[in-house]
Every structure is written in C-alpha cells, then in structure tokens.
Amino acid sequence: MPELPEVENVRRGLEQLVVGKTVQAIEIRWSKIISNPDDVFVEGLVGRQIIGVDRRGKYLLIRFDQNLTVVSHLRMEGKYEVDDQSVPMTKHTHVIWTFTDGQQLRYLDSRKFGRMLLIETGQENTVSGLKDLGVEPTPTTFKKTAFYQALQKHKKAIKPLLLDQKIVTGLGNIYVDETLWLSQIHPETPANLLTKAETDRLHDEIITELELATNNGGTTVNTFLNAAGHAGAFQDMLHVYGKKGQPCDRCQTPIEKIKVAQRGTHFCPRCQIKREAVQ
DNA sequence: GATGTATCCTGAATGC
DNA sequence: TGCATTCAGGATACAT
Numbered sequence: 124m125p126e127l128p129e130v131e132n133v134r135r136g137l138e139q140l141v142v143g144k145t146v147q148a149i150e151i152r153w154s155k156i157i158s159n160p161d162d163v164f165v166e167g168l169v170g171r172q173i174i175g176v177d178r179r180g181k182y183l184l185i186r187f188d189q190n191l192t193v194v195s196h197l198r199m200e201g202k203y204e205v206d207d208q209s210v211p212m213t214k215h216t217h218v219i220w221t222f223t224d225g226q227q228l229r230y231l232d233s234r235k236f237g238r239m240l241l242i243e244t245g246q247e248n249t250v251s252g253l254k255d256l257g258v259e260p261t262p263t264t265f266k267k268t269a270f271y272q273a274l275q276k277h278k279k280a281i282k283p284l285l286l287d288q289k290i291v292t293g294l295g296n297i298y299v300d301e302t303l304w305l306s307q308i309h310p311e312t313p314a315n316l317l318t319k320a321e322t323d324r325l326h327d328e329i330i331t332e333l334e335l336a337t338n339n340g341g342t343t344v345n346t347f348l349n350a351a352g353h354a355g356a357f358q359d360m361l362h363v364y365g366k367k368g369q370p371c372d373r374c375q376t377p378i379e380k381i382k383v384a385q386r387g388t389h390f391c392p393r394c395q396i397k398r399e400a401v402q
Numbered sequence: 403g404a405t406g407t408a409t410c411c412t413g414a415a416t417g418c
Numbered sequence: 419t420g421c422a423t424t425c426a427g428g429a430t431a432c433a434t
Binding site: 155199200215232233234235236277278279283384385 | 404405406407408410411412413
C-alpha cells in the first residue's frame, strides 16, 4: 500500500515521465475514481499541459497550465504507468490520459479505492483530506515539542492517532508498526501517557524511517510499483510488518499480530509493553 | 469535539 | 478440484 515513501517515488517517476506533455484525450472507465463529474474532469484537462508534479502527504498534486491541479490519492493499490498507445491495456485500468505525443498515462487500481479530483491550483486547502493534513515528517516541519503537545491532547491509542494524518502526515499501516517497534512503544498505548522522551524518540524514528524508505524506493508489499515500473527495496528492511511468528530482531520473542482500530497490527510483546490508561 | 465503526472493492488465502 | 468465506486496508460518512 502506498505510504509517503512510495508516493514520493511515484511523484519522482511521474515528474520525469509526463511533465511537458499535453493532454489530447481522457478516457474514464470507472467513474467513482473521479470525484468531479466525468465531463468536468475531461473537458477541464483536454488541451492542458502538465507543468509539474508535487506531493502533500500521500496525495499527488499533478499541476497543469491554466492554474489547474489534479489531486490524486492512490489509497491501497493505485498506480500509474506510462506506456505507448500500442501497449495492450491491462486489467484494472480505470483512467487513461492520452498525450499529443502518442504516449498514455494510465491509472490502475485493482481495488478501485483511489480517488482523483480536479481543482483550481491554490484551492488545495478546500479539499477534504488535504485541508486537515498535519505536518510533513521532515526535520524542518516536524518539531518534537509540538508533537508531544499534540499527543498529550488525545487519550486514544497512539497507532490510530498516527494513522489519521492530522498530526503528522505520510504514515500508513506499515510505517506506523515499524516506527512504534523502533521506538519500543506498544501500539495501544494511550497517546497522552507517552513520556516526552518516548515521543522524542518516536519523532526521530518517524523522520529517519520515512527518509530511509524513500531513499530505498519505498516498500513493495504485493503490488506497489512506481510510475517507471520499478519495485521498491525497503520491504527487505522491515522489522515487524508481516513478520507474525518470526523472532523479534531485538530480543528474539515471536512477533504477534493483533487488531488495533480495525487494522492488522504487528508488534513485539516483550519490547513493546502495553500500558493501560489511568482511570 | 473526540472517538468508534461500517463502507467501498477485489484478489489472495483459507476452509471445507 | 472447486466453491464459499474471510481478510487486507486509507479515508470518509455516520453514529455515539
């Protein structure tokens, strides 16, 4: 599933492959992917030139001339491919952008969870999901004290709090499990019970882990590929995600898998001790 | 406002 | 072998 490192790698791929191209036609095969009416999306973009590809959290922002932006979220299985028109269309291709040079940008999504929305550039803060995003997990934007203060306001478990993108953006199920293991914090720990030292360590691990994953091309679990068709290499560096029953890299205790906020959650029962809320 | 849960969707894994 | 069921999960809408 694409998280920040994967989306950043998709962004870099698209930047190389589609910037400068002009849209000649768009075919929408599954309307639910597009949040606008189909005709608004198609008529708004035909004739437009792609001038850049940005990213905010897990959202791709494909910039067009005449002040237009397509906000694209890949959700679980979304991926982009750039192919020549002669390449046969594969299953699960839902949106096809044909450029004036004959190439196509194809959006594939086996679960049809991904979404795209055409907006005016600069209106990003009106888009639900985008407008409430927390800070990017970089040293310049993600600060220890603010992180600690934000966590102190919440009694709910740290894992779903990190997943909801409002405090810090970019983490998904894989990297939440990984950073909590690295920080030796149980995923069900109430956020306001974490000490300053624990949140400082978690803060550092989030920055380090996402940077490391990004530089390794992201994590390939099942089907993620970047726009150039390259698989990530980071899945070989995971410690707990998908490691149920395997020995913990730190203490050799078998990794356990539980459900936290409806999400499969991997942790070491010895390194990550559960703490209950004080009544 | 904060928190919890059902929903979307389909392929893979599992059970019988 | 083949069919039925369960599981996976990001973001959102809705319920409490």
